[in-house]
Amino acid sequence: MTQSLRVNKQRLMGFLNTLGTFGALEGGGVCRLALSAADKQARDWVVSQMQALGLTIRIDQIGNVIGIYKGQEDVPPVMMGSHIDTVATGGLYDGCFGVMAGLEVISTLKDSGITPKRPVAVAFFTDEEGARFAPDMFGSLVFQGGLSLEEALAIKDVDGFTVGEELDKIGYKGNAPVGCFEVDTFLEAHIEQGPVLDKEGIKIGVVESVQGISWTEFTIEGVSNHAGTTPMSMRHDAGLVAAKINVFAREVAHKIGGSQVATVGYISCKPNLINVVPNHVVMTVDLRNTDNDVLKQAETLLFDYAENTAKEEGVKISRRKLARFDPVYFHKEIVDLVEQEAEAAGLNSKRMPSGAGHDAQILKEMCPTAMIFVPCKDGLSHNVKEFTEPDDLEAGANILLSVILKRANRP
Amino acid sequence: MTQSLRVNKQRLMGFLNTLGTFGALEGGGVCRLALSAADKQARDWVVSQMQALGLTIRIDQIGNVIGIYKGQEDVPPVMMGSHIDTVATGGLYDGCFGVMAGLEVISTLKDSGITPKRPVAVAFFTDEEGARFAPDMFGSLVFQGGLSLEEALAIKDVDGFTVGEELDKIGYKGNAPVGCFEVDTFLEAHIEQGPVLDKEGIKIGVVESVQGISWTEFTIEGVSNHAGTTPMSMRHDAGLVAAKINVFAREVAHKIGGSQVATVGYISCKPNLINVVPNHVVMTVDLRNTDNDVLKQAETLLFDYAENTAKEEGVKISRRKLARFDPVYFHKEIVDLVEQEAEAAGLNSKRMPSGAGHDAQILKEMCPTAMIFVPCKDGLSHNVKEFTEPDDLEAGANILLSVILKRANRP
Numbered sequence: 001m002t003q004s005l006r007v008n009k010q011r012l013m014g015f016l017n018t019l020g021t022f023g024a025l026e027g028g029g030v031c032r033l034a035l036s037a038a039d040k041q042a043r044d045w046v047v048s049q050m051q052a053l054g055l056t057i058r059i060d061q062i063g064n065v066i067g068i069y070k071g072q073e074d075v076p077p078v079m080m081g082s083h084i085d086t087v088a089t090g091g092l093y094d095g096c097f098g099v100m101a102g103l104e105v106i107s108t109l110k111d112s113g114i115t116p117k118r119p120v121a122v123a124f125f126t127d128e129e130g131a132r133f134a135p136d137m138f139g140s141l142v143f144q145g146g147l148s149l150e151e152a153l154a155i156k157d158v159d160g161f162t163v164g165e166e167l168d169k170i171g172y173k174g175n176a177p178v179g180c181f182e183v184d185t186f187l188e189a190h191i192e193q194g195p196v197l198d199k200e201g202i203k204i205g206v207v208e209s210v211q212g213i214s215w216t217e218f219t220i221e222g223v224s225n226h227a228g229t230t231p232m233s234m235r236h237d238a239g240l241v242a243a244k245i246n247v248f249a250r251e252v253a254h255k256i257g258g259s260q261v262a263t264v265g266y267i268s269c270k271p272n273l274i275n276v277v278p279n280h281v282v283m284t285v286d287l288r289n290t291d292n293d294v295l296k297q298a299e300t301l302l303f304d305y306a307e308n309t310a311k312e313e314g315v316k317i318s319r320r321k322l323a324r325f326d327p328v329y330f331h332k333e334i335v336d337l338v339e340q341e342a343e344a345a346g347l348n349s350k351r352m353p354s355g356a357g358h359d360a361q362i363l364k365e366m367c368p369t370a371m372i373f374v375p376c377k378d379g380l381s382h383n384v385k386e387f388t389e390p391d392d393l394e395a396g397a398n399i400l401l402s403v404i405l406k407r408a409n410r411p
Numbered sequence: 412m413t414q415s416l417r418v419n420k421q422r423l424m425g426f427l428n429t430l431g432t433f434g435a436l437e438g439g440g441v442c443r444l445a446l447s448a449a450d451k452q453a454r455d456w457v458v459s460q461m462q463a464l465g466l467t468i469r470i471d472q473i474g475n476v477i478g479i480y481k482g483q484e485d486v487p488p489v490m491m492g493s494h495i496d497t498v499a500t501g502g503l504y505d506g507c508f509g510v511m512a513g514l515e516v517i518s519t520l521k522d523s524g525i526t527p528k529r530p531v532a533v534a535f536f537t538d539e540e541g542a543r544f545a546p547d548m549f550g551s552l553v554f555q556g557g558l559s560l561e562e563a564l565a566i567k568d569v570d571g572f573t574v575g576e577e578l579d580k581i582g583y584k585g586n587a588p589v590g591c592f593e594v595d596t597f598l599e600a601h602i603e604q605g606p607v608l609d610k611e612g613i614k615i616g617v618v619e620s621v622q623g624i625s626w627t628e629f630t631i632e633g634v635s636n637h638a639g640t641t642p643m644s645m646r647h648d649a650g651l652v653a654a655k656i657n658v659f660a661r662e663v664a665h666k667i668g669g670s671q672v673a674t675v676g677y678i679s680c681k682p683n684l685i686n687v688v689p690n691h692v693v694m695t696v697d698l699r700n701t702d703n704d705v706l707k708q709a710e711t712l713l714f715d716y717a718e719n720t721a722k723e724e725g726v727k728i729s730r731r732k733l734a735r736f737d738p739v740y741f742h743k744e745i746v747d748l749v750e751q752e753a754e755a756a757g758l759n760s761k762r763m764p765s766g767a768g769h770d771a772q773i774l775k776e777m778c779p780t781a782m783i784f785v786p787c788k789d790g791l792s793h794n795v796k797e798f799t800e801p802d803d804l805e806a807g808a809n810i811l812l813s814v815i816l817k818r819a820n821r822p
Binding site for chain 2: 192193195199213227230242260262264265276354357
């Protein structure tokens with residue numbers, strides 16, 4: 001019977017569209033920064049839906065909310081979840097899909113009168129985006145025990161408000177302790193936030209890993225000179241060195257190939273005048289790879305090139321590590337199961353890494369974990385134009401449903 | 412007797428140092444923006460020195476001031492001059508040297524009881540720098556007839572004050588008409604504002620020309636995508652295209668060689684986030700050459716490369732001409748005379764272009780004109796650390812003196 005069980009697309013879309021009304025922007029999109037008034041409204045509404053489903057609700061000291069659907073046995077639940085906070089120019093799907101698909105999966109179980117062997121839970125974690133409070137994903141991190149509650153509560157936003165104050169203000173500093181809740185399995189359904197599935201016409205992304213991330217900031221100090229009176233041979237152009245590093249970063253990505261990506265997203269140039277040779281440039285390079293050894297190789301290539309190019313141009317260069325995360329590999333058994341269920345449902349799928357960070361990479365430290373990606377039009381995310389076809393959302397939620405049932409009912 | 416006539420170094424340095432007290436910055440350097448209170452003090456003091464020398468003073472409707480030392484004949488004067496306004500972080504020498512050297516030359520003539528055949532004049536022109544009112548050099552431009560008085564008087568600074576109001580306020584809207592004063596010869600002594608003479612140990616720069624200038628602004632529109640989730644093959648990176656154009660501009664300068672210079676001084680990048688592929692970059696390219704055909708060739712190379720690179724990366728590019736001045740060539744006879752007088756004085760010299768703009772390039776439309784450059788430590792100018800050795804200033808003023816005497820006494 002469970003083989004033919006299917007989610008209700010219309011109800012799923014209703015969940016997503018209703019959630020999208022909290023913090024809705026004129027003309028489309030959503031601004032629902034973590035712990036804002038809009039976040040409170042959204043949280044209240046999700047909790048009301050959990051209550052309507054008769055779930056046991058657990059709100060912990062950092063504001064993570066879990067709704068638990070009873071199983072036949074009183075054991076740790078198989079859990080679905082993601083986040084409902086957004087960036088300032090967010091869409092309806094990033095994070096929200098994973099939570100609403102979870103609600104829909106439980107609604108389907110309830111409608112069908114199914115009580116699985118293990119409890120099934122749906123969770124949303126506080127501040128995945130990091131758009132208001134840094135670092136991102138601190139909700140799941142505190143839940144998992146990777147960050148202390150005290151540190152997290154003391155984090156301030158740009159206006160100086162702390163997470164603790166804001167949790168109190170919206171009434172979501174719960175009583176449930178952090179760092180001690182056991183989870184049997186975790187599944188996060190999410191839009192890809194990249195263009196691969198959309199461009200290749202694939203319905204299900206079987207997420208094997210999260211790319212390792214290396215963020216480096218280079219500061220380049222040259223000499224500011226008059227653009228007209230300084231012969232080329234006498235220049236020490238910080239801007240030129242930055243440009244060469246940018247071009248080289250692209251070459252590194254091509255040379256290494258595979259999952260390797262390289263991005264120069266930030267540059268600031270001083271004095272930034274049309275007729276003055278730049279003397280001070282700060283730039284960033286974002287390198288990512290699913291293989292940590294290859295990522296290290298990319299870093300070495302880049303750092304050596306930067307040193308040598310600076311020497312050639314006679315400028316000083318220094319670098320600062322802004323972030324460095326090793327790649328994360330999800331649980332092979334769960335990843336395989338996602339692939340099998342997609343095949344069983346007649347949906348084409350692709351094993352792929354996630355290029356972005358997700359709560360699942362934190363939960364992965366606690367229990368067998370994997371992710372399910374659905375396509376995302378033109379790869380647009382963190383964008384008011386973020387869009388996924390309802391049929392694709394439905395397909396992803398159905399795979400979530402069947403994987404969760406398999407895990408919940410396994411011997 | 413005129414062969415052995417020499418300026419008084421101590422007096423010249425006194426002139427320069429006194430002028431440098433008006434608008435002096437703490438710790439060194441000068442801020443004397445055009446038509447400011449500091450500019451008024453400096454103007455009043457220069458005029459008082461002209462009066463002390465018994466010069467006939469002519470203040471025109473745009474605030475240019477000329478002091479005329481009588482000759483034996485009532486004919487157009489041979490004239491020296493430059494400007495006394497500075498940029499916000501200026502030094503003691505840029506512009507001021509040409510005016511103070513002129514005062515010193517006339518002081519020397521007077522001390523020696525010499526009355527040359529033609530009158531000898533020294534002038535300072537309003538707002539050469541353009542640091543407060545754009546365009547730069549409008550004082551000499553109105554003097555020469557290249558810009559109407561009405562247009563110039565209506566120019567506003569960032570606070571909305573017009574040139575006309577500010578001239579009235581400081582008492583320098585004179586009565587002498589513009590566009591009709593005849594000049595026999597014009598000589599502008601100036602610090603090089605570049606490193607060539609200093610680095611090569613040369614005392615006198617024989618300025619043959621002013622480089623042609625081409626300023627282009629490129630606007631590059633790509634697609635903003637997630638740095639982690641967007642495969643390299645699916646990117647449209649505006650920042651990468653900008654970087655490639657920067658690197659190519661340097662290659663063009665090397666390939667063309669000679670006086671060709673190329674500078675990318677300005678770049679702005681959006682959204683300018685470490686983990687987002689840039690979708691909007693504005694950048695400038697400053698190309699200069701003394702040969703207009705070669706300058707056009709450099710432009711063509713650059714523009715073609717920019718178009719092709721944008722096409723390869725799948726981004727839109729547009730360009731806007733911000734400035735385009737043809738090269739200016741000074742009067743061969745006067746240029747040769749400067750070189751001869753340097754040789755006669757036992758000073759090494761070098762024929763060179765000016766990479767920066769100067770009032771002389773405007774005056775050149777009215778009469779035989781040339782410039783004399785003196786070294787400038789490390790090429791620093793528009794900088795509070797601007798410095799020229801007193802001996803080098805003296806040498807330059809002596810060449811100015813002998814050239815002016817030759818021109819004033821020629822048959």
